[in-house]
Amino acid sequence: MAATFFGEVVKAPCRAGTEEEEEDEEERRETSEDREARRQLARKREVRLFRRQTKTSLEVALLEKYPCSKFIIAIGNNAVAFLSSFVMNSGVWEEVGCAKLWNEWCRTTDTTHLSPAEAFCVFYHLKSNPSVFLCQCTCYVAEDQQYQWLEKVFGSCPRKNMQVTILTCRHVTDYKTSESTSSLHSPFLKALKTQNFKEPPCCSLLEQPNIAHDLPAAVLSYCQVWGIPAVLYLCYTDVMKLDLVTVEAFKPILSSRSWKGLVKLADRLFPPHREQAGLFCTWGSMARSAQALQRHWDLF
């Protein structure tokens, strides 16, 4: 309990999470209808993988069904946009599965068909090299669904001969530093890698006391525990919505040794002349300025 400035006694949030006594109390008061409602909610929240083309569920984990040497996972709008712009346009990618999940942030309707607007988490492989996989995930995978997602994608027999790369964004205010976060030049990239990832990362490592959360952390933890070489690239940005400058902040990854074969045509995407580079930069800056101006007007 805590007292506010005006002397009102309120229940203070506890850093230890939900009180065990509260959970016990909740269970004691639960009726059979409550238990049934809880079971139905748990079933609705289950993560399911299926093929949209055939409308059939994947009976085994995705990476148990298909061999995999390389797996790139983009989580969030900007990471997804980066893969779409810089990786998926070189080569032909075929959809091999789609994850259907429902939670408070991602309300897909409970049906076997998924409209394109509801395809929040899609898996592809490269037609010319089907052991190269890619995942585009724009939805939030809740904490009670993250381990299910891992089981449905990686399965229970993890392959050690694959390499995993995860891309995601966090807001720059999440980044802890002795300077003020307002003095940081965002967006900027930081990396976390597993013990068996031997390649040097494309940016500096994420310093303590900073940590990664959610699905990216779940995937990296899985890879660390099972000895799979994996790297997580975190882009700290002040614009969490789709933003060109944030998308471009992932570009150093294109020079990774393991991505050489994937981005053969990347040179054509980089403007050959500096004035064109300037045009691209200006476009990015204009987009950011427009967004900043919008935010400014929204405050008033």
Added chain:
Amino acid sequence: MTDNVPAVSVGNVGQLAVDLIISTLNMCKIGYFYTDCLVPMVGNNPYATAEENSAELSTNAEVYSLPSKKLVALQLRSIFIKYKSKPFCEKLLSWVKSSNCAKVVVLSSSHSYHRNDLQLRSTPFRYLLTPSLQKNVESKIKSLNWEEMEKSPCIPEISDSEFCVRVPGGGITKTLYDEGCSKEIPLAVLLKFVSEGDNIPDALGLVEHLNEWLQIIKPRCDDPTASALPWKIPSSWRLLFGSGLPPALF
């Protein structure tokens, strides 16, 4: 072998205390407690002392050991996923039982505002022992003049309610203690009454209290007026209250 386990509890005092033990004794990581019961998180080595050892990835539940002192520590770094705390306790105690530990010590804390008048006037530390550990260590604990955790009404709203052990704010502490009793596991709980805030002093107090019993670190000399034991603060404890302040604020 002694196994130290924190409960995720008020002020995270148990976890801070285990951090101090691992950091001070420079314990080696020997494994992961991989479970779907804890919220995932990863970061680089929280006990890094130099650039060379700063790049080791750490997850939300890891096991450390110091063979010379027959000590093992399990560190938990995130909270439980809803409805997963009891399954976690079952998995943890099953692992403890299969590893044949001589004793398990749970480091925890409890809300200080729940103290009764007697507790307000006494030491803030309390202990609990399961029956299977009691016979081995009771005399040592009594010689330290430690206070056992008092029983309180199971249902405070009912005037003639039975009395039982309650640990408000203690997370899984009570479940671990109750299950330890029923499964005959030699388990001790050591906790401190705390409030949320800067809980570093509470963690230091708890490890020093534990050290009175387990003698993890020997004092530099026998002089009781000597300065406090050299507990090493981990490098990850930097910036516990956020980043630097914007200069424009002033």
